[in-house]
Amino acid sequence: MEISFILNGNPVNAGIAPTQTLLDVLRESFRLTGTKEGCSEGECGACTVLVNGKAVVSCLMLAPQAEGCEVTTIEGLSLGGELHPIQTAFVKEGAVQCGYCTPGAVMSSYALLSENPRPGEGEIRAAIAGNLCRCTGYQKIVKAVQRAAEEMDDPV
Amino acid sequence: MSLEYIRPRNVEEALECLLSRTFKILAGGTDLVIQLREGRHKDLPILDISRLSELRFIREKDGKTVIGALTTLSDLLSSESLRRTAPVLLAAVREIGSVQIRNMGTIGTRFCQIVSLGRKGRTRTMPLPDFLLGPCKTVLESCELIHSVSFSTPPVYQHFEKLGERKAQAISIASTALVSGFKNGRLKGIRVALGSVAPTVIRAKQAEAFLESRPLTPDMILDAGEMAAQEASPISDVRATAAYRRKMVMAMVTRGLWPCLKEVGESR
Numbered sequence: 001m002e003i004s005f006i007l008n009g010n011p012v013n014a015g016i017a018p019t020q021t022l023l024d025v026l027r028e029s030f031r032l033t034g035t036k037e038g039c040s041e042g043e044c045g046a047c048t049v050l051v052n053g054k055a056v057v058s059c060l061m062l063a064p065q066a067e068g069c070e071v072t073t074i075e076g077l078s079l080g081g082e083l084h085p086i087q088t089a090f091v092k093e094g095a096v097q098c099g100y101c102t103p104g105a106v107m108s109s110y111a112l113l114s115e116n117p118r119p120g121e122g123e124i125r126a127a128i129a130g131n132l133c134r135c136t137g138y139q140k141i142v143k144a145v146q147r148a149a150e151e152m153d154d155p156v
Numbered sequence: 157m158s159l160e161y162i163r164p165r166n167v168e169e170a171l172e173c174l175l176s177r178t179f180k181i182l183a184g185g186t187d188l189v190i191q192l193r194e195g196r197h198k199d200l201p202i203l204d205i206s207r208l209s210e211l212r213f214i215r216e217k218d219g220k221t222v223i224g225a226l227t228t229l230s231d232l233l234s235s236e237s238l239r240r241t242a243p244v245l246l247a248a249v250r251e252i253g254s255v256q257i258r259n260m261g262t263i264g265t266r267f268c269q270i271v272s273l274g275r276k277g278r279t280r281t282m283p284l285p286d287f288l289l290g291p292c293k294t295v296l297e298s299c300e301l302i303h304s305v306s307f308s309t310p311p312v313y314q315h316f317e318k319l320g321e322r323k324a325q326a327i328s329i330a331s332t333a334l335v336s337g338f339k340n341g342r343l344k345g346i347r348v349a350l351g352s353v354a355p356t357v358i359r360a361k362q363a364e365a366f367l368e369s370r371p372l373t374p375d376m377i378l379d380a381g382e383m384a385a386q387e388a389s390p391i392s393d394v395r396a397t398a399a400y401r402r403k404m405v406m407a408m409v410t411r412g413l414w415p416c417l418k419e420v421g422e423s424r
Contacts, residue, residue, distance in 0.1 A: 001161065018161030018202065019192055041190045042257055043325065054230070054259040060189045061260070062182065064161050065206060108255065129324035130254020 005066045007032075008076030016063045023047045023058035025066075026073060034074035034103045038132070045131035048104035049073050055111035057130070074103035077110060086110055089148035090141070097135035105131040109145045118149055160201035167210050167301070170203060171276040174299045179203035181301070183226060184261040186253070211303065216241065219309045225302040229258035242307070244314035244333055251318045254325050264302060274303040288356040311337035311345050313419055315412040318351075319404055321395060328352045329396040330404045332384075334412040338423035341371040343416060348380075348409060353388035353401050360384035363409065372413075372420045381410035 004013045007030065014029045026032045026049070035058060038046030042060040049058045050072040077084035083091070086109050096102050105128055112119055112127035119127065124145045125138070133141065162179070164170040173179060180197045182188050182204040191197060205211070211226040216237045223232070229249050232238055238246055252258060271287040273280050273296060284305075287294050296302065315334040320326025331351035337344040346367050348360040363383040367376065390401035 018159060021189065021193075040193060042186055042253070045254065045256060048256055055256050056260050057256045060185050060257075062161070062185065062189060062202070062204070064163070065182075065185070065204060067163075111255070127255055130256045 001064065003064055003067045005068060006070040008072055008079065018062065018064055020063045021059050022049070022061040022063050022066050022071070025063040026058060032073050032075050036100055036103060038100065043132070044101070045104040045108065046101055048107040048131065050107060050111055053111070053114065055108050074106060077106065084110070085152050086113065086145070086148040089144040089151065093140050093144035093147055095136065095140040095144035101131055101133045105133065105141055109148065112145070113149055113152060117153055161204060162201060163204040163207065167208055167274065170205050170208060170301060171274060173203055174301065175276050177201070178298050181205055183264065184228070186257055186261045205301065214238065220306060221309065222304050222306040223263055224304050225264055226262050229261050229263065232263065233258065241309045242314070244310060244316045244335055247316035248318070248331070248333060251328070263305060270306045272303040272306070273300045275300045279303060290355045310335040313337070313416060317408050317412065319408065327395065330401050330408065332405065332408040332412055334409070336416060338416070338419050341420050341424040343367050343372055343420065348384055350384065350388055350405055353390040353405055358387065360387045360409070362387055372416060374417065377410050377413040377417070380413060381406040384409040
């Protein structure tokens with residue numbers, strides 16, 4: 001079957017099998033491999049993308065469900081080739097080690113800051129509770145989100 | 157993997173599909189997509205009802221709240237009216253999965269008192285205990301959809317606690333929900349619900365009756381905790397032993413009841 005949706009701001013079409021997940025289609029049809037496959041069962045958050053502005057795990061969404069939706073992946077945050085302030089903050093705070101969880105953590109942070117530009121530490125921890133990191137732990141990720149919030153709120 | 161996917165435009169059309177053949181229904185997808193990946197439901201077509209906005213609503217009227225079956229868990233958390241009337245429900249919802257899962261997962265049959273099932277031309281409504289048959293088993297027939305769930309506004313005191321192996325995204329070892337009103341030094345309309353300690357969510361009815369039978373005392377709270385623990389029928393599994401679960405029911409029910417002592421004092 002054929003689906004159409006908005007991918008990182010651009011209208012796209014893809015021929016898919018109905019039981020392919022959105023994750024499969026993003027990685028295989030569109031070669032957007034920033035979105036990672038971790039556990040494949042919605043626990044780890046490595047495959048987090050935004051659908052109509054809401055963070056979802058793309059491994060648990062069938063591709064046909066994206067029909068007509070706006071999908072934003074990690075690639076959509078740095079379209080002009082320049083890193084998004086959240087990405088910059090992750091780099092500056094050393095919130096990246098192996099990097100596998102990073103795109104998902106950044107997307108969850110992006111969804112949070114879009115709805116709540118000045119979150120408290122508890123709100124940040126709740127927002128990234130579905131993004132498992134097995135390298136650095138969460139302290140640096142939390143700091144990165146705090147830094148991003150400050151910098152986005154107060155552009156230099 | 158199933159190769160047929162149908163997205164009906166409205167509930168009417170969905171019910172017609174369900175009459176014609178057997179489908180696997182896709183709502184939030186948080187369970188079904190995992191099952192598909194495991195190779196289950198190979199030969200069944202998928203009926204994607206996730207966009208049927210007719211089934212996504214929260215209405216409060218005359219002390220009764222009705223929630224459409226496709227209302228997401230995140231929708232519940234952002235509802236002003238639920239924040240006012242049923243914080244106990246929101247406390248429980250916050251314990252489910254992660255933000256991503258709550259953005260996708262729907263209320264379906266979780267938590268509520270009354271379930272309405274629709275089939276073409278007919279709706280049946282039943283109390284939740286009649287709907288739930290056991291783990292992952294309900295009375296829902298293949299030609300039916302869950303329409304909505306409903307409950308009367310719970311009394312003022314509301315308490316929820318879940319015990320999991322860690323804070324984030326843990327499947328519960330045991331959970332308790334308590335609601336109660338207060339009158340003349342007694343608990344009035346007390347409800348004690350226990351999760352993950354029986355084949356379905358259950359109410360500790362003996363403990364409830366006992367708690368309402370006379371003015372509340374500290375000893376009664378301890379006895380009620382014991383009673384609730386005996387009413388549970390937990391199993392041992394990878395998360396905890398049955399014996400531990402029973403002890404935790406005792407601990408959580410009594411913990412939920414202690415604040416009531418002060419409240420009943422003020423109701424005398």
